[in-house]
Amino acid sequence: xxxxxxxxxxxxxxxxxxxDSVDLAIAEGEFFAMLGPSGSGKTTCLRLMAGFxxxxxxxxxxxxxxxxxxxxxxxxxxxxFQDYALFPHLSILENVAYGLMVKxxxxxERLKAAEEALAMVKLPGYGTRxxxxxxxxQRQRVALARALVNRPRVxxxxxxxxxxxxxxxxxMQEELKALQKSLGITFVFVTHDQGEALSMADRIAVFNDxxxxxxxxxxxxxxxxxxxxxxxxxxxxxxLPPEFVETLGFGxxxxxxxxxxxxxxxxxxxxxxxxxVTAANFLGAANRLTVDANGARVAAMLPASxxxxxxxxxxxxxxQPEDLHTMDxx
Amino acid sequence: MSIATDTSIxxxxxxxxxxxxxLFWRKPGILLLLMLTxxxxxxxxxxxxxxxxLLLQSFFSIDDFSGLINFEFTLSTYRQLxxxxxxxxxxxxxxxxxxxxxxxxxxxxxxxxxxARYARGKWKVxxxxxxxxxxxxxxxxxxxxxxxxxxxxxxxxxxxAKLHLLWLLDAxxxxxxxxxxxxxxxxxxxxxxxxxxxxPFMILPIQAALERVPGNLIEAxxxxxxxxxxxxxxxxxxxxxxxxxxxxxxxxSLTLGDYIIPQIIGSSRLFIGQAVYAQQGTAxxxxxAAAFSVVPIVIMGLYLWMAKRQGAFDAL
Numbered sequence: 001x002x003x004x005x006x007x008x009x010x011x012x013x014x015x016x017x018x019x020d021s022v023d024l025a026i027a028e029g030e031f032f033a034m035l036g037p038s039g040s041g042k043t044t045c046l047r048l049m050a051g052f053x054x055x056x057x058x059x060x061x062x063x064x065x066x067x068x069x070x071x072x073x074x075x076x077x078x079x080x081f082q083d084y085a086l087f088p089h090l091s092i093l094e095n096v097a098y099g100l101m102v103k104x105x106x107x108x109e110r111l112k113a114a115e116e117a118l119a120m121v122k123l124p125g126y127g128t129r130x131x132x133x134x135x136x137x138q139r140q141r142v143a144l145a146r147a148l149v150n151r152p153r154v155x156x157x158x159x160x161x162x163x164x165x166x167x168x169x170x171x172m173q174e175e176l177k178a179l180q181k182s183l184g185i186t187f188v189f190v191t192h193d194q195g196e197a198l199s200m201a202d203r204i205a206v207f208n209d210x211x212x213x214x215x216x217x218x219x220x221x222x223x224x225x226x227x228x229x230x231x232x233x234x235x236x237x238x239x240l241p242p243e244f245v246e247t248l249g250f251g252x253x254x255x256x257x258x259x260x261x262x263x264x265x266x267x268x269x270x271x272x273x274x275x276x277v278t279a280a281n282f283l284g285a286a287n288r289l290t291v292d293a294n295g296a297r298v299a300a301m302l303p304a305s306x307x308x309x310x311x312x313x314x315x316x317x318x319x320q321p322e323d324l325h326t327m328d329x330x
Numbered sequence: 331m332s333i334a335t336d337t338s339i340x341x342x343x344x345x346x347x348x349x350x351x352x353l354f355w356r357k358p359g360i361l362l363l364l365m366l367t368x369x370x371x372x373x374x375x376x377x378x379x380x381x382x383x384l385l386l387q388s389f390f391s392i393d394d395f396s397g398l399i400n401f402e403f404t405l406s407t408y409r410q411l412x413x414x415x416x417x418x419x420x421x422x423x424x425x426x427x428x429x430x431x432x433x434x435x436x437x438x439x440x441x442x443x444x445x446a447r448y449a450r451g452k453w454k455v456x457x458x459x460x461x462x463x464x465x466x467x468x469x470x471x472x473x474x475x476x477x478x479x480x481x482x483x484x485x486x487x488x489x490x491a492k493l494h495l496l497w498l499l500d501a502x503x504x505x506x507x508x509x510x511x512x513x514x515x516x517x518x519x520x521x522x523x524x525x526x527x528x529x530p531f532m533i534l535p536i537q538a539a540l541e542r543v544p545g546n547l548i549e550a551x552x553x554x555x556x557x558x559x560x561x562x563x564x565x566x567x568x569x570x571x572x573x574x575x576x577x578x579x580x581x582x583s584l585t586l587g588d589y590i591i592p593q594i595i596g597s598s599r600l601f602i603g604q605a606v607y608a609q610q611g612t613a614x615x616x617x618x619a620a621a622f623s624v625v626p627i628v629i630m631g632l633y634l635w636m637a638k639r640q641g642a643f644d645a646l
Contacts, residue, residue, distance in 0.1 A: 050553055052552075071552065072549070073552045079553045083546065098556070099555050102551075103555050
């Protein structure tokens with residue numbers, strides 16, 4: 001079943017087309033990521049699902065029911081806000097129980113459910129504290145518990161890990177993924193961090209300028225970017241200019257080539273090119289070599305075990321032809 | 331790089347200000363002391379001192395026969411407050427202050443809400459001007475203007491007549507207590523003018539409180555299933571409550587103490603402020619005037635204590 005359906009949805013703010021004719025179908029139980037730079041329309045799409053924004057044009061369905069014109073409080077969809085939006089005047093337990101309270105669940109029952117939700121996010125016994133007494137990571141968990149206690153059909157997450165430090169973020173990524181699997185709830189996740197989207201999502205929609213540039217599995221988006229924007233934004237892919245691609249024998253197109261697909265030296269059936277080394281950076285597990293090949297800037301990721309050529313040296317590089325992915329002009 | 335020098339510690343700046351800067355940096359307490367001493371002297375000695383003097387006066391009594399003050403500790407002056415004619419004054423004033431405060435809060439909230447949530451740029455400036463402008467003109471001028479507006483021959487009567495709603499005004503004026511022969515000499519008139527004059531003191535604190543409520547809390551409440559009424563009751567109102575309390579302290583205490591508005595607009599029955607004025611002036615009964623002045627202080631103390639117990643300041 002389709003959890004969220006967008007048909008030609010647009011949201012304009014005056015002359016700004018924040019969301020421009022977006023088509024989208026998110027399947028039930030899916031972990032769906034909306035990836036893009038700030039101002040690309042991903043957050044507006046999330047707000048359209050939550051009901052905080054109404055579409056200027058188009059049609060939205062949530063589990064087959066028309067959603068436009070339906071206020072947020074009548075949607076069985078909950079949001080984890082970017083800065084958590086916990087109620088500062090309520091205790092943690094009251095925060096988590098809020099959704100059940102406004103729906104009229106009896107006090108004993110809702111407090112019990114809130115305790116269970118807190119235990120689920122590994123914060124048992126924190127109920128009596130105030131939001132101001134918790135760390136960022138703990139508040140993030142409370143926000144998650146507050147949303148999940150309502151058993152929403154879709155959980156919307158607006159850059160929920162953005163404010164956490166790296167280590168906590170990695171830990172929360174795993175926990176979120178595990179939680180989503182065990183609950184089977186559809187998660188829609190907004191992020192500008194491509195690594196986060198690639199590692200967590202079942203499918204990714206890459207946004208730019210209010211439109212979806214590409215929609216696919218993390219592998220598709222990573223290995224076969226549909227446009228130059230996607231190639232550029234999702235990771236550190238080389239975007240090769242048409243002139244250079246032509247000299248390699250692939251026709252006059254833009255093309256993307258992953259740095260790790262490039263190796264030093266030639267080989268059977270491999271496409272070769274030469275370039276002058278402009279920079280070599282040690283990254284720990286690998287060396288990143290940047291070369292100038294006929295005016296095209298190409299980065300190659302080489303294993304740390306290989307000796308790095310010196311700057312200014314001319315080197316031969318090669319890749320498997322199928323790793324080069326040509327793109328339309330966009 | 332002409333400003334670069336070879337030294338890593340710069341020489342002390344010359345003159346008194348250089349010395350003082352170093353001193354204040356080393357001992358910040360001195361600067362604090364210098365800044366706080368004048369206001370503390372003012373607040374501590376002149377203000378609190380006179381308040382204590384006032385309090386002491388209320389424990390003296392007046393000799394009914396000679397009219398001289400008898401400087402002996404007694405509670406008889408306070409007992410005098412409880413005789414019906416004086417107690418009526420207290421009751422009348424407190425009821426008026428409560429009504430004015432409640433009505434001000436109800437009227438001010440939507441205005442403050444609009445200003446905090448929706449007004450931007452030019453509209454915000456217009457809001458501040460609109461709220462503050464009445465404070466720039468004399469309080470007496472405004473009250474006399476209202477006297478003219480509310481008088482029997484005034485613009486309000488004329489306007490209602492044009493709308494064929496004069497019967498509504500007459501019906502209201504025919505009511506006991508709140509009515510009278512015209513609005514300008516009824517409690518209703520006093521009430522209207524109190525609300526008008528104190529309104530800025532209610533709007534601004536509520537607006538400041540609402541401005542501090544992040545918009546996403548309101549969205550979060552809606553997201554969790556709270557309809558607008560529930561969002562108001564459980565999120566917006568509790569978070570605005572410190573502002574409402576702050577505003578009500580103004581409207582409540584200002585109404586308790588005012589003696590000009592009820593004198594110009596209203597029935598001839600006295601309010602606390604007028605009683606103080608009359609007792610310390612014409613009647614020369616300073617102890618009773620002092621006892622009357624203590625009443626608003628006690629009431630405000632009780633009010634704040636109750637507000638605190640109700641958790642009104644928890645969101646601060």
